Amino acid sequence: MYIKTYHKIKSEHKKAYAFLMQHIILLLSVAMLFSCGDADMNSPIGKGDGIPQPVTVSGVVNVSGGAIVKYALPNDDNVNYIEAVYEIKGKKTTKKGSFYTNELELDGFPEEGEYKVSLYSVSFSEVRSEPVEVMVYPTTPPFLIVAETLDVEPVFGGVKSIYKNPTGANLQLIFYKLNDGGIWQELETLYTSLKEGVFYVRGLESVETTFGVVCRDRWQNVSDTLAIQATPIYEEMADRTLFANFPLPGDITHDLPNRTPPVQPYHTGAGSGVGNIHALWSGNTTQPFSGTNPYFFFSNTTTVLPTSITIDLGREYVMSRFVYFPRQVRNSSNPPAHTFAATHVKRFELWGSNDPNPDGSWASWTLIGSFESVRPSGSPIPGDENSTAEDRLVTTNGENFDMPEGIEPYRYVRYRVFSTWGNIPYWASLQFQFFGNPVE
Template identity: 30%
Template sequence: MNAIYKRYWLLLPAILLLVIQLACKKTDGYNEVISTDKTKPSPVTNIKVTNFSGGAYISYSLPDSKNLLYVQAEYKINDTRSRQSKTSFYSDTIMVSGFAKSQDYEVTLYTVTRADVKSDPVTVKVHPDTPAYLLAKPTVVLTNDFGGVNISVQNKAHADIGVILIAPDKSTRKLEIVNQHYTNQEAISYSLRGYDTIPTQFGVYITDSWDNRSDTVYATIKPLYEVQMDKSKFQPYTLPSDVGTDFQWYLPYLWDNKTGAPGFHTPYGNFLPKWMSFDMGQAARLSRYTIWYRGVEGSAAYLWGAGAPQTWVLWGRADQPVDENMPDTTGLPPVGQPTANGWINMGVFHLPAKPSGLPFPQYTGDDLAYWNGGFNFNFALTVPKVRYLRFECVTNASGTNDFFNIMEISLYGDTR
């Protein structure tokens, strides 16, 4: 070994020991008091309050002290829960939030130094405007739906709220939580199904991020009758303007009770909108449907991409179909109303967004589970009975808009 390298090799243990000692010394420094000045700071002055829904902004003048670190607010948001807010000395405003009602609340303010010394308290009253969860509560509407109940709520503040549904437990018959729906959407509407067609009492209350809870809205609901349409009766009903198929992915694969390949696939180069038609074999007042798209096959992932329909229109009719070129999403008749040749607009539908928001082809495990579970869509209660359906794809998820594919579809409704 070269003499110079040998010398460095012998010094290496000492160098490592020095590095370790320095690292330990730096770590110990985090536990030291950042100031030894124990002088009590002066409190804030010139306090002003600006209330908002569920909270308030409190502005103030800071004392002239280089030792000041932050301002702290302590307050109760309801009868049982207290909160604490902090803001640095760089700001002259602190926000307090989470209040349960629109009423007077006391907030105690302190200035705090780098030596963790508090000033004398200063108490200020705030009177927040009505919090978002209480604004949402009067908008709760419970209506009967196929196989269950529909819940609609208006959340104009786009606040984070929880819509909590209660119903009788099948064993105890006591009202228990059966569904919790958390969202910040403005227009909330969803259905809970699996109930018999007998009058059932349901209740809904609204919560917020601080566990505040509204009173409960009750309603006795008689769910509408619903069954899954018998796929053994489905068959193609191809009309002259219908799009063709390719790759031996034929229309009947849409109802073979398999969500994997093959499915239905149009040829490439057929620029959208394009449509295909089929016969359910019996008329029904349709309530909803579930649709599955091409997912992960080998090393390829088609989630939120490729030929997955992005926007589509469903058409239906009870009488024998007459062919026509279907309008796209412009110039449609109202939902439940027919075109000139009798195709009834059953609704315009859109592919739900990817939960993670990642760009194609990236996805998470939650994204994949959401995709593989199929997407559920409701029909308006105003649509009449139909037997024949026409699926019109207007755009696809990849944006090429020259083909589309679907793996499986299940439909539900009242066949009586």
């Protein structure tokens, strides 16, 4: 009995011993894994630590402010990507190219000339190959091309600079004025990728001032300052307290026929912040909008564009510009879906008259100009999601449209809409503003 019991206990000990050893081995494996440390855990997982083979340069295409280096990849499975290293203003710059392409675009050069570039193959373990040196010769960079086209001219209430940007590069135009202390004071910055345009600075006094304008790119390369003395032409905002609705037959603010009683065809949704035409000169350009502080929203879907409204300015003005504030809805329940979309007016005309025919005919009216809404970014695709931060500034600052030079003074203005960004037959606006010189 004693011996049998001994063997039974020994057998149980063997099982326990085996179970214990299995757990010890498992714990040791885990300990060894963590003992590798963070450096080993985070080191690249590569196909080897050897030096990769270099690329072979097959050609260089020099472009405005940069160059495109073409190359042939080495027959080396250890190559992860290609890297170019070059200097701009004494500072090292690097550009990486995918293993799956055979060219690398280099940019940011501050002027045309000769630059040395070193190309490397880089392994999965971040080991560089021997460098392959190549010379590139960028042509005049975009910011200098634009700077050569700039000029400064006085306009109503400010100054303007016309520019041409043939490469469509993302650039900044910056206007300055020389203050009394002889220091350049920044007035306004325009961010643009348009191939041509006009940069305005408004709200300036009609006094002789030294202005300067420069062009800067995203690598902080800056052109020389173009300086000029100019006197902004005097303008003032037309007095909105004198404005009045002047509905004519054919206007959307004229009573619709065949209705008893006659009704106005603009949207007057109760409590929605929508008001009648008088909301266009309330003076309010920002949210929130309410029944006592509304915006104008024409929404008669049985009417097709073009549609018009007529406003009596209360006195004659030699108009310099018109400012349109598009509808804005930016809160949690209503996404920002109206800036350069939906009801945002795209194409329109302004007509002027001092003695409009009460029958609503156009014979007594003179076309002031035809206008089209253009985003600062130049994107033609509707929708706030396709807008940049500069595009959205139009919502708060208003969209400016300059009047042709030499127009006659007018008291009555007819606003005629032909299309919207959302291609719908109705439109909205927060506010209209007219600027110019009043006729005494």
